[in-house]
Amino acid sequence: xxxxxxxxxFSASHRYWRDEWSQQENERVFGKCTSPYGHGHxxxxxxxxxxxxxxxxxxxxxxxxxxxxxxxxxxAFDHKHLNEDTPYFKDLIPTTENIVRVLWRLxxxxxxxxxxxxxxxxxEMRDLWADYDGSDEASFSRSYVFSAAHRLHSAxxxxxxxxxxxxxxNNPNGHGHxxxxEVTVxxxxxxxxxxxxxxxxxxxxxRGVIDTLDHKHIxxxxxxxxxxxxxxxxxxxxxxxxxxxRLEGQLRHLRLWETQxxxxxxxxxx
Ligand SMILES: [Zn+2]
Ligand SMILES: [Zn+2]
Numbered sequence: 001x002x003x004x005x006x007x008x009x010f011s012a013s014h015r016y017w018r019d020e021w022s023q024q025e026n027e028r029v030f031g032k033c034t035s036p037y038g039h040g041h042x043x044x045x046x047x048x049x050x051x052x053x054x055x056x057x058x059x060x061x062x063x064x065x066x067x068x069x070x071x072x073x074x075x076a077f078d079h080k081h082l083n084e085d086t087p088y089f090k091d092l093i094p095t096t097e098n099i100v101r102v103l104w105r106l107x108x109x110x111x112x113x114x115x116x117x118x119x120x121x122x123x124e125m126r127d128l129w130a131d132y133d134g135s136d137e138a139s140f141s142r143s144y145v146f147s148a149a150h151r152l153h154s155a156x157x158x159x160x161x162x163x164x165x166x167x168x169x170n171n172p173n174g175h176g177h178x179x180x181x182e183v184t185v186x187x188x189x190x191x192x193x194x195x196x197x198x199x200x201x202x203x204x205x206x207r208g209v210i211d212t213l214d215h216k217h218i219x220x221x222x223x224x225x226x227x228x229x230x231x232x233x234x235x236x237x238x239x240x241x242x243x244x245x246r247l248e249g250q251l252r253h254l255r256l257w258e259t260q261x262x263x264x265x266x267x268x269x270x
Contacts, residue, residue, distance in 0.1 A: 002051065003119075004063070005119075006063055008047065008074060009045070010074045011040060011042050012041065012078065013041075013080075014040070046123075048119040049115050049116065050116045050117075073103065073106045089102075095193070096130040097189045101138060104132055104134055108134065119131065119133050127144075128142050131184075137189075138186065138189050139196065141183065144207070145179065147214060148177065148213045149174045150219055151173075151219050152231060153229060154229045179235070181239060181254065181255070181257075182256075183254060185247060205243065209239060210239075212242070233264055235258075236254055236264045236266045
């Protein structure tokens with residue numbers, strides 16, 4: 001089986017609100033998204049299909065057909081108010097997790113025989129997205145930025161070996177990066193909130209952990225790195241250790257961008 005993906009865009013407004021909750025409870029859970037007038041996003045949808053390439057065409061399905069079929073679904077969402085103009089969100093909060101699951105239900109049955117819908121990723125913003133593969137659970141990801149100084153230097157190597165191994169990154173006075181951390185959590189989508197995790201709580205926990213590094217010199221100010229080189233591998237392990245303890249079994253994946261070119265990932269030892 002081979003996979004193929006195509007990206008789609010649509011723009012829509014929405015509002016998060018539960019009539020049976022007080023204003024205060026709505027605001028506690030949904031924050032600014034409770035505004036009665038609604039607000040909007042440029043959504044990006046990545047559709048991945050899976051199948052066996054046709055021997056004659058070499059394709060799982062013609063991308064032109066996939067484009068037409070998905071756009072037919074998205075026409076009902078594009079430049080609409082999701083709560084008011086579509087039938088799907090009368091009792092369902094139009095969170096990214098819920099929208100991606102509705103899109104799955106609409107797109108999957110439209111695919112021709114022999115072609116399976118393998119994965120959907122829906123970005124609400126560049127730093128917030130949900131993934132869904134048709135199962136009972138969904139995953140939710142957010143990315144966060146922090147800035148820190150560090151020096152690559154191993155206490156287990158000589159000064160000459162450190163210089164040889166790490167080069168410029170061994171500069172005694174250090175250097176710094178804007179790190180981007182992508183945090184992925186998963187779980188069942190809460191029927192009341194439409195979320196796999198309380199987003200306000202997630203932000204608080206991640207910010208709390210990131211603050212231990214943000215605007216710090218990692219080697220000099222963070223005890224965990226006293227005996228460990230502050231490589232991307234070690235930083236992602238450090239972040240995992242702290243976040244896994246706070247996210248009650250929901251942490252699934254971390255991706256740490258040190259620069260645009262260097263990325264480090266960890267999913268725990270499973
Ligand atoms: Zn929104
Ligand atoms: Zn560096």
